[in-house]
Amino acid sequence: MESPWQYSTIHKSACKVIDEQTLWGQTVCRVWLLNQDAVVRVPQSDLQPLSSNQRPEIETHRIAYISAAAKVAEVLEGSSSASNGHVLLAPMESNVIPLPHQIHALSRAISGDRVRYLLADEVGLGKTIEAGLVMRELKLRGLVRRTLVVTPKSLAMQWVAEMDTHFNESFSLVNPGDLDALERLERPGQYVSGKTDHTSDYNPWMRFPQAIVTLDAVKPLTRRRGWSKEKIQAYNRNRYERLVQGQWDLIVVDESHRMGGSTDQVARYKLGQGLAEAAPYLLLLSATPHQGKSDAFQSLMSLLDPMAFPDLESVTRDRVSNFVIRTEKRKAVTADGKPLFRPRTTQTLGVDLEKNPAQVALYEAVTDYVKEGYNRAVKDRKPHIVFLMVLLQRIVTSSSHAIRCTLERRLQALENLRETRTSLGEEELEDFTDLDGQMQLDLLVKVDEPGRTTEMAEVNALLDLARAAEMAGPDIKTEALMNLIFQLQGEENDDQLKLLIFTEFVPTQAMLRTYLEERGIPCAILNGSIDRLGLPEVRQFRLARLDEDESQWRSELKSARQIVPEMRPLLMLNVGHGGVCE
Incomplete structure (x- = not known):
């Protein structure tokens, strides 16, 4: 007998042959009946190979069907043996x-x-x-x-x-x-x-x-x-x-x-x-x-x-x-009961802006401009200008480079819109709060405000201050970030330590990339302008070395809805407010 698994025509069940005995030309087998969990004697003539009666691939599906049907029946019958009174299918x-x-x-x-x-x-x-x-x-x-x-x-x-x-x-x-x-x-x-x-x-x-x-x-x-x-x-x-x-x-x-x-x-x-x-x-x-x-x-x-x-x-x-x-x-835990996420420690690092007087002058000038513009927009009932003023205050705290790029775009918009006045429509205003900071800025920076004949002169004055702040050297926050990176590399004893840096505005992200790469720290960038399927800008970077933490790294990226198969130690995401994520 080639296979121990046979089909008993008497019991109409699959069975496993344990041993067989032959007496006077007749062979009798001791078999284990799968469905009854019992051992019985069956004449060999009443046994058939499973393959001759049922195709194995069909039998697999049949068993799966019977198993699922039994569980469904258990649910419908309200079996008390089911966990919590029901079975999850x-x-x-x-x-x-x-x-x-x-x-x-x-x-x-x-x-x-x-x-x-x-x-x-x-x-x-x-x-x-x-x-x-x-x-x-x-x-x-x-x-x-x-x-x-x-x-x-x-x-x-x-x-x-x-x-x-x-x-x-x-x-x-x-x-x-x-x-x-x-x-x-x-x-x-x-x-x-x-x-x-x-x-x-x-x-x-x-x-x-x-x-x-x-x-x-x-x-x-x-x-x-x-x-x-x-x-x-x-x-x-x-x-x-x-x-x-x-x-x-x-x-x-x-x-x-x-x-x-x-x-x-x-x-x-x-x-x-x-x-x-x-x-x-x-x-x-x-x-x-x-x-x-x-x-x-x-x-x-x-x-x-x-x-x-x-x-x-x-x-x-x-x-x-x-x-x-x-x-x-x-x-949240895994199936083994281990924490699903590593514990996170949040710290706020203070910076002293007084170390860069040009940056302080820019911040104060933009703040005065925002206050005046905000109050005027509220009085004139122009919500889109109110939003723009709030954004400008957030941008100046992001980086001098970001406020300079924004002011240049604003000046260009004012020059091009001298004859054509635009504003946000009702649908745009309704959806505005669902957008991130960069998308809000892209929508508002080209919106003109009728009657603001002095705004071009104000923007030009702020631009001069922004350029002076950039010429004076890196922003204080940027230097603090660099020091923190070196500190973390030392604590972890790893000069290839992977970090995520979150910024709210794309110009700040671009500035950080240039700053860090000039100091020997390779970067990859993700933001809304990159094709999510191709990610061409990311794929050109190769891993310096593959280590045991790669799976965790990929998992963290996937949670950000970005799957990046190849990257270098530092990755910057333009998805939220400025800060460093350890």
Whole structure:
């Protein structure tokens, strides 16, 4: 007998032959029955090779199917032997190995009938994975068939990729602007451009069982310059009204804190209200749901349950805890129980600006200019100029190089806009706070302010001071950074020590790169202007040496949504306020 594994036609089960005996020409085998865990005697004539009865690859899938079906049956029967009264299916069949806190989030989310939660883990802990696990679990239980993901534009492609990679789920990234063309194709002779039809049952969203849309592309409009009321109604019909009528089972909203509004007139909050009522299951994702604004947080929580959070007084710790699932980095552990992140120590290093009088003069002059401009803009009710003045104060504390580059751009804009006056539109102002400092600056630096005939002279005077400060030598903060790098290299006894340096503005980043490379410290740079897929500027740098900390280094980079396979010891990221990250 070639293989010990046979198939018993008597017991209709796979079995393993332990031994065999032959008497008077008849062979009898002692076999172990897999499904009964018993040893019996079976005539050899009643045994068949498994391959002759069932193909091994099919048998593998059959066993997996039976195992999964048994677990499903255990769940449906409410078996008391299941952990916490239920078995989690999603972690077993997904391509991702969940971390303990992600399994906890999944277990809690599906523990009750109402799957309406705020997933509020800190940044980098995998809220997208948690949402995907909840979606898969609900699908495996037959509770969800249609899923909608609403996300900021910058995260849309990431959602498509992660759902496909980790969960084998195909999502359509839908541009609502293309739905008009789809309607023209599907309803020839019935579609009328710029008109809204409230009597038709046609809904293009029904074509997408799993869709991803960007937040601001589907929020309803109340007005837009140059648009008639009828055109706005037609716009809202396709992008908002039909969307919330799409018969969704599960809706996931990433960066959901953007939907928290102080009044019911906020477009994003209206969208949130519509989505909250459009599906029985709702997941809101946000690492910063409160942001110090109690009224906005109450509005956000009311999307999960308006009866539980009717007003500010209802937002209590005990009540909120029933709807929020949150894990902090300091409490996150691996499957082995070890801390997931290294402990972080934060220190503030003071600098003495008096060592560079030219830099002090520049700082004071810019401060006076900002105060005057800010007060004037508030009086004249020009919010875009208010924002610009605040940014200029932040830039001058970043570096003399950054303020000089900004003032040069401002002067050029003023010269080019003498005849053409521009300002920020309503939509730009609404989205302004979601942008980082550099993006805000790029938007505002070209905006002119009618009546500011003296601004060009003021900018020219500040430019002279900025150039003088640069000529006087490196900024005090830059010298302090250099000293800190040398100190850390000495403490770690590693002249190739890897460091992350965060800056808020790109000119400061460029200045630091030049300064450090001139002193023998190689750098790589990441900012919004670099292609995230190609990262050509980073790939030209080679690792001086590969060490045992490389895996941790790559992990830290991945959490910043940048995967960099080749780098040198120092990497600068333009993603936040100025400072050094150890």
